[in-house]
Structures are given as C-alpha cells and as structure tokens.
Amino acid sequence: MADVDVFAALASPTRRQLLGLLLDQGARPVQELAEHFDMRRPSLSEHLRVLKDAGLVVERRAGRQRLYSLRPEPLRELSEWLTPYERFWREKLSNLRDLLDAEGDQMDGDPR
Amino acid sequence: MADVDVFAALASPTRRQLLGLLLDQGARPVQELAEHFDMRRPSLSEHLRVLKDAGLVVERRAGRQRLYSLRPEPLRELSEWLTPYERFWREKLSNLRDLLDAEGDQMDGDPR
DNA sequence: TTGACCGGTAGGCAATCGCCTACCTATCAT
DNA sequence: ATGATAGGTAGGCGATTGCCTACCGGTCAA
Structure with a gap:
C-alpha cells in the first residue's frame, strides 16, 4: 500500500474514466474494464493499483476474476x-x- | 498557453498550497509566495506557469512585480x-x- | 492432470516532472 | 547611467510515469 494521494490518483484521465465506469456499472472484472481502453491489460492493472492505493477502489476475488468496485x-x-x-x-x-x-x-x- | 488539465495542475501539493495562499491572502507577488516554500524561486515560477496554463491563476504586472491572483x-x-x-x-x-x-x-x- | 484463462509482477524504455544553477530582461532608485 | 531588485527562461539531471513484452501463479474445465 503505497498510500497514494487522491489528487495524484485523479490526475490521470485513464484513472478517472475507470472510476466513471465503476460508478456507472458497479463492480467489474479487469478484462471487461480493459475493453474500454486502447491499452494493454497490464497497464490497466497498474492504474487499478494506483486507485487501490489511494483507497478509491476495492478488489474482491471471485474465482479467477478480481472484481473492482468504487470506494468513493x-x-x-x-x-x-x-x-x-x-x-x-x-x-x-x-x-x-x-x-x-x-x-x-x-x-x-x-x-x- | 499549454492548456493544462485542471486535475493535473492540482496533483502537486505545492500548487495546491499556492492556491490556498492566494485564496487566503489575495493577489501576491512571486517573492512573497516563495517565502512559504523550501524551494528556489524559479521552481515556484514553473509551478505558477502550470497554474496559469490551467487557468487557475492570472498574472497582473505592477512595476517590476507580477501579482498572481486566484481564478477559481x-x-x-x-x-x-x-x-x-x-x-x-x-x-x-x-x-x-x-x-x-x-x-x-x-x-x-x-x-x- | 492438463490446458486455457484471469490477472498481477518484472523489467525495459522513452517521456515528463521537479528540482537546481546560470543567465537574461525589465523596472526602479540613486 | 549604474546598480539593485523582480521574476521569467534555458538547460542539466535524477526520479517518476506510463506504456510495453515477457513471465508467473492461481483457478476452472475437460
């Protein structure tokens, strides 16, 4: 937990869009989130980690998926x-x- | 004018503190702002330029000073x-x- | 058990950031 | 005119960011 500043976490348009998706659609697995971006999945994982370190999302495991959901x-x-x-x-x-x-x-x- | 994203401009604690100073104290010259930071003046100038490019401050010249003020x-x-x-x-x-x-x-x- | 699938981690790389020192122009005082 | 003062600009440098490919462990299905 790198304890990321919420302002810094929001500086990235990609991360703001991720939050928007979670707001609109509720908990979603990484793969489905990735469909909305022109970016490889590991990069999305990194953005999700920043959001998690800022406390803005939580991760819940469900089988081999990990569901991310908003924590506003x-x-x-x-x-x-x-x-x-x-x-x-x-x-x-x-x-x-x-x-x-x-x-x-x-x-x-x-x-x- | 590099047209800076307001979210990106706010990502820096130094820049948020600058806005706070301008909010509390009104227009201020660079030197006086610099007294509040452990940083050389040119670095502050760069932060002020980012804020200006984001439209968050305006600069007004007064003699050899430049007064920066908040533009919220x-x-x-x-x-x-x-x-x-x-x-x-x-x-x-x-x-x-x-x-x-x-x-x-x-x-x-x-x-x- | 073996293979496919989900997704995190490692590490490389170019671009950007944030600081610095050095320098420059403009203004004001003498 | 000269010197001091305010503050922006140039350019260097190390740290960070953001993307990538390659890889790895965990889970499910056949």
Missing part, C-alpha cells in the same frame, strides 16, 4: 478541499476579489 | 466531475452498492 469515500477529501473555493464562483465574487486585489490589500489583516 | 472558475469542472460521486458518500450508499455488486448486477436503473 476518499473523494470526500477532494470535496472538502474544494469547499472554500466554491463560493467564489457560485456567488460570482471573482470580480469583487479582483477589485480588492487591485488596491493591494491584505485580506484579514496579518501583514507581516 | 476552472475548479467548477472539478466540482461537476465530483457531483455524481457525491451522493454515494453523502447518503452512505456504499454499503448498498456493495450488496448490489455482490450479485453481479448492472446498474442502469436508478436505485434510490
């Missing part, structure tokens, strides 16, 4: 990271911020 | 990507999904 909990970290940024686009405050910035302000006073 | 709009893409996953942890449906998966189902319907 680590995405909570992403959501929480995003929270303080959200109001800036939801409330369209970017322009206000630009104005504030233009005056060379500090924000909540701790000028070093 | 691209984070909306992240938020939208996250949306379909959210209900799985918010409604604690992971266990239900595990049960469904265990039967090797497809999941086209909307199990709610």
